[in-house]
Amino acid sequence: MIPPDNQIYIIIFSTIFLGGLMSTFVVAMVFIHRQRQAQSRQKMDQMQVEFEKTLRHVENEIHQETLTQIGRDLHDNIGQLLSLTKLNLNSSKPEKHLEARECVNEAIKEVRALSKTLNLDWVESLSLDEYIAQQLQRIQATGFCETSLQSDRSFAELKKEEKLVLIRVVQECLNNAIKHAQPDRIAIRISKNGRARHIEIEDNGQGFDTSKQSNGSGMYNLSKRMETIGGKFSLSSAVGKGTLVNLELPFSV
Structure with missing residues (x-):
């Protein structure tokens, strides 16, 4: 049989031991939790960086597509209008000079329309439906389908x-x-x-x-x-x- 004094020591020691064990467990859990929080923050930061990178890439691609389209329009539309203007001006017939003036006015309208697409302001002013409708109209206008x-x-x-x-x-x-x-x-x-x-x-x-x-x-x-x-x-x-x-x-x- 364990003497009463020894029992008290055992109880005190066990209490201290269990308290220390619990403290260690709590500290470990807090450490793990903070580690996970740090990892989560790091992952969120990485996702945000990737998201912003994607948006910048998308904006750049849209700029490039816009410039490509402007190049086509300059060549196909405005270039053709200016060529017709030159031909009409070289004619001695008065009615051809009138046609040349109309071609110039049409070319001015085309240039003004193109100038509006040189930045991405149209993204905010144009709805997605309007954008899609414009793209489909362009495709159909070519006679492709x-x-x-x-x-x-x-x-x-x-x-x-x-x-x-x-x-x-x-x-x-x-x-x-x-x-x-x-x-x-x-x-x-x-x-x-x-x-x-x-x-x-x-x-x-x-x-x-x-x-x-x-x-x-x-x-x-x-x-x-x-x-x-x-x-x-x-x-x-x-x-x-x-x-x-x-x-x-x-x-x-």
Whole structure:
């Protein structure tokens, strides 16, 4: 039998030991928690840096596409108008001089319209629906294929960064259809379903076997860009049956 004095010492020692053990456990848990907090902050910082990098890249690409389009318009539209002006001015007929004046006025209008696209101010002044309608009209005006747009204006309210990413993704999807699909028709549908909004881009072109999709980074990049704004990118296609792209973006909370 343990003497009473020894029992007291054992109790005191056990209490101290358990207290020390508990303190060590608490300190360890606090340390682990702070480590996780630091890792979370670091991960959030990295995500923010990546997000800002993506937006800068998207803005740069849109600038480049805009400048390319301006170059085409300068060559095809304004260049043609100025050539007609020169021909008409070289004529001795008075009515040709009148036509030359009309060509000059038309060229001035074209230059003013182009000047408005040299910066990204139009991103804020133009709705996504209006932008898509303009792109489809340009495609159809070339005679390449028929186009159509159906929209319930689900994307009327967008943050600038969301609109930038969506503009670039839609732009890239249309470019892919033009370059690779050889369609007779491109249709875009904008709608909402529950808590999410959808942009469907469909063409009736030659399609492709998604199981044999190349290792290119095009589709991956589009998917990652949608992720930066909390959205999703999906694609379905089959040889001879066209391609359907779905862009999904939740409503802002």
